[in-house]
Amino acid sequence: xxxxxxxxVFLVSLGLIAVSYNPIFARGNAEAGKDVYQKRCQGCHxxxxxxxxxxxxxxxxxxxxxxxxxFKLRSTPSGEMxxxxxxxKTLTNGISGSAMPSFAYISEDERWDVIQYIKTLTVxxxxxxxxxxxxxxxxxxxxxxxxxxxxxxxAETLTKAKAIxxxxxxxxxxxxxxxxxxxxPSAAEQTDDWGRPIKVRDFTTGVFKxxxxxxxIYLRFATGMSGTPMPAFSGEQxxxxxxxxxxxxxxxxxxxxxxxxxPLADPTIVxxxxxxxxxxxNPDAAIWQxxxxxxxxxxxxxxxxxxxxxxxxxxxYNDKEVAIRLEWDDATQDMNYSxxxxxxxxAAVQFSPSGEFPFIGMGNGKSMTGLEIPVNIWHWKxxxxxxxxxxxxxxxxxxxxxxxxxxxxxxxxxxxxxxxxASGNLFSREHRPSVIENLNAIGFGSLESQALSSQSVKGAGxxxxxxxxxxxxxxxxxxxxxxxxxxxxxxxxxxxxxWDGAREDRDGIKFVSTWLRLKM
Numbered sequence: 095x096x097x098x099x100x101x102x103v104f105l106v107s108l109g110l111i112a113v114s115y116n117p118i119f120a121r122g123n124a125e126a127g128k129d130v131y132q133k134r135c136q137g138c139h140x141x142x143x144x145x146x147x148x149x150x151x152x153x154x155x156x157x158x159x160x161x162x163x164x165f166k167l168r169s170t171p172s173g174e175m176x177x178x179x180x181x182x183k184t185l186t187n188g189i190s191g192s193a194m195p196s197f198a199y200i201s202e203d204e205r206w207d208v209i210q211y212i213k214t215l216t217v218x219x220x221x222x223x224x225x226x227x228x229x230x231x232x233x234x235x236x237x238x239x240x241x242x243x244x245x246x247x248x249a250e251t252l253t254k255a256k257a258i259x260x261x262x263x264x265x266x267x268x269x270x271x272x273x274x275x276x277x278x279p280s281a282a283e284q285t286d287d288w289g290r291p292i293k294v295r296d297f298t299t300g301v302f303k304x305x306x307x308x309x310x311i312y313l314r315f316a317t318g319m320s321g322t323p324m325p326a327f328s329g330e331q332x333x334x335x336x337x338x339x340x341x342x343x344x345x346x347x348x349x350x351x352x353x354x355x356x357p358l359a360d361p362t363i364v365x366x367x368x369x370x371x372x373x374x375x376n377p378d379a380a381i382w383q384x385x386x387x388x389x390x391x392x393x394x395x396x397x398x399x400x401x402x403x404x405x406x407x408x409x410x411y412n413d414k415e416v417a418i419r420l421e422w423d424d425a426t427q428d429m430n431y432s433x434x435x436x437x438x439x440x441a442a443v444q445f446s447p448s449g450e451f452p453f454i455g456m457g458n459g460k461s462m463t464g465l466e467i468p469v470n471i472w473h474w475k476x477x478x479x480x481x482x483x484x485x486x487x488x489x490x491x492x493x494x495x496x497x498x499x500x501x502x503x504x505x506x507x508x509x510x511x512x513x514x515x516a517s518g519n520l521f522s523r524e525h526r527p528s529v530i531e532n533l534n535a536i537g538f539g540s541l542e543s544q545a546l547s548s549q550s551v552k553g554a555g556x557x558x559x560x561x562x563x564x565x566x567x568x569x570x571x572x573x574x575x576x577x578x579x580x581x582x583x584x585x586x587x588x589x590x591x592x593w594d595g596a597r598e599d600r601d602g603i604k605f606v607s608t609w610l611r612l613k614m
Contacts, residue, residue: 127211143215428595459537
């Protein structure tokens, strides 16, 4: 059965079988949506929409399999498909607690178009009839449930709400734990419908996939989450009043120290002009207080635990230079990268020099749409900051070590025996021009450092009071076509990434933002 369905999906993706779903009153065009899907979605959800992509190996939770017709975030009863408005909300807001970003940066028309194309990928092969059906067509018009009015909450109602949460027949404690930390006795054995381990929601983080409002959580209880062990609590199991009490109790479990940041309604960061010089070596200089601060939510690509995270961004420019300041909370300072068991803190800013919005994961390569859209990346590394421009070797990591002969003492500079330096690798240089590396990429596996002569991004990082502040600075213009160029009045696609060494972040295991616009 699985093989037959996979074959059908493959033939549909090639256009050899036409299975469309375009009701008369639906907003959007599936044909136009295919281009949007290939450019924005295919990198994670795969060419066929089955979640099997180049990026999937780096992502947990895994990308949705549209072909199965199991949509987690709906306003419709269990067994029904989502409304277009449900999917539009998901595309606009992203999914907290996953790698799914907000797509508010693309036009509403593009979002409606891609919704219609996604629906064409949702197919069902009936072996007995030998026919292919579209699941949206087969299951009929979805009907959103009626959300009962939310009653007011008094302090004494929490006791009653707690008793509902602990009802054995509901099973909340079994998975989510008595304190809502996602550590119930059955939490470790939960899997999704594809047999993959699934992370039980930790209510104390305040992160909910379908949104953090009371109404959002009410819908998760009322509709369930298709493809996961999370069931729908129907009216036969629980009354509307008790369902609202359950919502209020779950909300009360949130750690009050956790700050949840919503996506920007207008995904635009406006840079502040200054007539003063912008220091590159002092992230806490007073001049930064004149720049508007934007709180940008980050999604972790690989989530063995649920971690709310955001970065605070300020941008300044004068007539010669532009500077971007990133600040984020980090309980530990991780700057030693010489030991194999250690990982470093880091941050990066990604631009699309062409002005187009490519795939968020390192740009578009030809393997996606045939159209290359490169990105320019500025990468600050905690260990380079620790080096302070001078290469730190094993001698600094283990200052008391003893060897009979150390083959390459500091005095030896013959690159014959130092292949990294001979090849111009910035990681091997004794003196680096900056603590920030200037790179380019055109899709997965294409990340490349620019030549030493093009390492023109300066900056510095500072850790204090359990938070990092990092400044990236470069001239407005550049003679290298691969570099982003800044000019007044233009809006440049920009995104951000953060690595937490204490959590063993490295390479693709990191926190990332969606695309935004940087306007000068």
